[in-house]
Amino acid sequence: MIIAIDGPAASGKGTLSRRLAEHFELRHLDTGLTYRAVAAALLAKGMPLGDEAIAIEIARNLDLGHMDKSLLSAHEIGEVASRVAVLGGLREELVRLQREFANKPPGAVLDGRDIGTVVCQNAEVKLFVTASSEARAHRRTDEMRSKGIEAEFADVLEDLKRRDLRDSQRTIAPMKQAEDAHLLDTTEMDIETAFQAAVDIISKARDTMPT
Ligand SMILES: Nc1ncnc2c1ncn2[C@@H]1O[C@H](COP(=O)(O)OP(=O)(O)OP(=O)(O)O)[C@@H](O)[C@H]1O
Ligand SMILES: Nc1ccn([C@@H]2O[C@H](COP(=O)(O)O)[C@@H](O)[C@H]2O)c(=O)n1
Numbered sequence: 001m002i003i004a005i006d007g008p009a010a011s012g013k014g015t016l017s018r019r020l021a022e023h024f025e026l027r028h029l030d031t032g033l034t035y036r037a038v039a040a041a042l043l044a045k046g047m048p049l050g051d052e053a054i055a056i057e058i059a060r061n062l063d064l065g066h067m068d069k070s071l072l073s074a075h076e077i078g079e080v081a082s083r084v085a086v087l088g089g090l091r092e093e094l095v096r097l098q099r100e101f102a103n104k105p106p107g108a109v110l111d112g113r114d115i116g117t118v119v120c121q122n123a124e125v126k127l128f129v130t131a132s133s134e135a136r137a138h139r140r141t142d143e144m145r146s147k148g149i150e151a152e153f154a155d156v157l158e159d160l161k162r163r164d165l166r167d168s169q170r171t172i173a174p175m176k177q178a179e180d181a182h183l184l185d186t187t188e189m190d191i192e193t194a195f196q197a198a199v200d201i202i203s204k205a206r207d208t209m210p211t
Pocket of ligand 1: 008012014016140143190
């Protein structure tokens with residue numbers, strides 16, 4: 001079974017995806033990390049962010065098993081990732097790796113921006129996880145502060161809105177809800193409630209799948 005989870009920044013899709021993968025005994029790939037890894041490598045090499053040939057080369061050498069989430073999660077890397085994510089050739093290379101991951105048995109949960117619309121259009125279940133910009137900014141600000149990182153709610157909110165706008169308006173594979181995706185708005189849900197709602201949707205979909 002392949003479960004595709006998309007949604008805007010800090011909507012909780014990563015938290016949900018990890019728990020769903022554990023619950024349904026599937027593998028999990030946070031595809032945002034693949035864009036972040038390329039962004040971080042470009043920054044480390046001091047290369048211009050628009051240098052697509054170098055970005056593709058970095059993507060070809062990416063080892064999905066060795067992406068350091070704690071390093072790549074930095075708020076600033078998310079911003080740079082969203083700027084390199086507009087490059088079509090780079091996306092093709094990363095999508096190839098992501099599909100390879102998804103198609104290995106017993107299946108997987110992938111989260112990102114274009115999983116239901118591009119990467120795994122054939123996924124058995126698709127969710128589009130969202131929450132109001134304010135709720136997402138509060139969650140991200142709390143998360144950063146809990147790690148000892150200084151964060152101002154207003155700055156985080158502005159950054160999230162800018163990133164969402166870029167991600168949803170780019171020409172290639174923009175972030176959007178797939179037509180056959182279930183919408184899960186978690187603005188008024190805590191993590192446990194959101195998880196139970198997702199399990200219900202997926203279990204119902206699985207019960208109606210041909211064996
Ligand atoms: N329903 C929820 N209620 C409250 N907090 C939540 C909820 N879901 C997730 N969180 C918290 O919000 C923060 C962001 O969640 P998470 O990292 O899963 O989002 P994301 O969509 O994967 O973000 P990104 O796109 O930046 O990778 C985390 O600190 C997480 O614990
Ligand atoms: N399938 C995806 C996943 C991510 N992106 C881009 O990467 C940025 C960082 O992603 P996070 O999920 O870690 O926040 C994101 O803002 C997107 O620009 C993508 O394009 N497609």
